[in-house]
Amino acid sequence: MKLEQFAMERMQSTYENQVAFNLSESGVHPLRLGELVDDSASRESLLAETLRYTQSNGTAPLRLLIASQYPDATPDSVQVTNGGAEANYISTWNLVERGDEIVMMVPAYRQTWGLARAFGANVKEWPLLEAAGPAWRIDIESLDRLVTDRTKLIIICNPNNPTGARVDAPDLDAIAAIANRRGAWILSDEIYRGAERDGRETPTMWGRSDRVIVTSGLSKAYALPGLRIGWVVAPPALIAALWSYHDYTTISPGALSDALARRALEPARRAQILARTRRILNANYPVIAEWLAAHGALFSHAPPDAGAIVYARYHHPINSTELVTRLREQKSVLIVPGDHFGMDGYLRIGFGDEMSYLQNGLNRLHDLLLDIGAAR
Ligand SMILES: Cc1ncc(COP(=O)(O)O)c(C=O)c1O
Structure with a gap:
């Protein structure tokens, strides 16, 4: 490869x-670290953590906290990974085979672009448009032209890196409708969700089709990149398959990172x-x-x-x-x-x-x- x-x-x-x-x-x-672990009880509990192999797909309480951010998701819909990067990696590795056609929003974080090409896919680019305003917007008609019956996967990044543009619910529904018509999966990298300047949370792609994979993590909106905690939210059957891919990459998240992620995702925190x-x-x-x-x-x-x-x-x-x-x-x-x-x-x-x-x-x-x- x-x-x-x-x-x-x-x-x-x-x-x-x-x-x-x-x-x-x-x-x-x-x-x-001291801002996250800011009282003596939480310090004691962190110091008492055993530096074991923690639950390999993420502890059940962490997966529950993550699932609660996505309508109707359960802990079985969640795989915890080492950063958003591993979440994107195992998802792309699992889904993309030589000769597959992939349609990807550009510009975007180029990880899945490079991986899909390395796995032998034909990556077709779906450009964002720089419209008057100025603002970046998506062009649904051009997506409709690019996606075919051979398209395995549509990859989007929402909110988008590098433009910072947010795609809203009607446009997400339109993307899902195109994917559904062609039987394609959607991989939606939502790692900037929660980092909106106006505080209006970007809607998730989750729940808009049966074939949606959301990747995300704590590195951007939560300002915790050093924890290296990311996740995939996907239908439980796909999550089960991804778990076995994760056995080949990093086995499990760090025990301390899993514990600290649980703390960061408590609702008030x-x-x-x-x-x-x-x-x-x-x-x-x-x-x-x-x-x-x-x-x-x-x-x-x-x-x-x-x-x-x-x-x-x-x-x-x-x-x-x-x-x-x-x-x-x-x-x-x-x-x-x-x-x-x-x-x-x-x-x-x-x-x-x-x-x-x-x-x-x-x-x-x-x-x-x-x-x-x-x-x-
Ligand atoms: C869109 C996007 N996805 C994933 C990542 C990787 O995230 P992590 O640092 O959690 O592995 C980045 C990092 O820049 C990113 O911009």
Whole structure:
């Protein structure tokens, strides 16, 4: 099996802890362990955890907490994984066979794109449209044209990375209707659900067809990427099959991570964490929006509905990878080039970190724009 390089992750893995200002992240500033385990009883109980192989598909209480977020889901509809990345991996590995046709929303997080191609699928791209407003929207007619009786899987990312766009219920129903007509599965990566700036939760694809797989996790909306907790929600028969795939990847989540995830997903704690995320998004987005506006005609972007990212188009004749490489080498700031989403001419900038960190990173980006003659 030949894997194409997952360009964005390779760049982040290599440089994210080397640069002075990492604005390549899509989530908000992570929680500290002490913020999650913030009283003596919970500290004691964490210290008493046995560092065993915990329940391999996730403990029953954790799966119950996850299932409660999806109408009519039960713990048997849930597989806990090591990050959203493993959730996407085992789902794609299980479903995609050589020669399959896959239709995928783009731009999007490229993991399933790269995996499906590695597993021998023909991946057809379904582009989001940049409409007046500006706003990103889906084009149902073009999906209808792309999906055929040979389509095994439709992959969407909602809310979307990198645009931050939210797809609402009528559009999700329209996608489900097309999938149902053709007998296709839908894989909906919903890891940014709960990170909406306006606090209106993105509707889930779950329940709109019998062949829906939702992947998600604690890395984005919950600001807990270091726990490496993700999940798949799918019909129980598929979950049973995925569990045996998980035997070949990581066997089980970490025992401490499972325990901490249970704590994060208790209803009151969950609400508190999501409120913190929203507070950061709403404090920081105006800072980057003003910065982009101050650069006048150089940038245009659609305000993101969710996630701590803007996906900005720039109007200057320089390749996005070249711009990002110069920014990293000369100013020690990391952002993501549109090239990593197959779209030159764009930059994805994360705005979820602490305010002064964000401002410093943006100042250095301004300096680079001066150096290359793109700003005055
Ligand atoms: C859409 C999407 N899915 C999955 C992941 C991977 O998540 P995790 O860090 O939980 O493995 C990311 C990370 O950037 C993402 O943006």
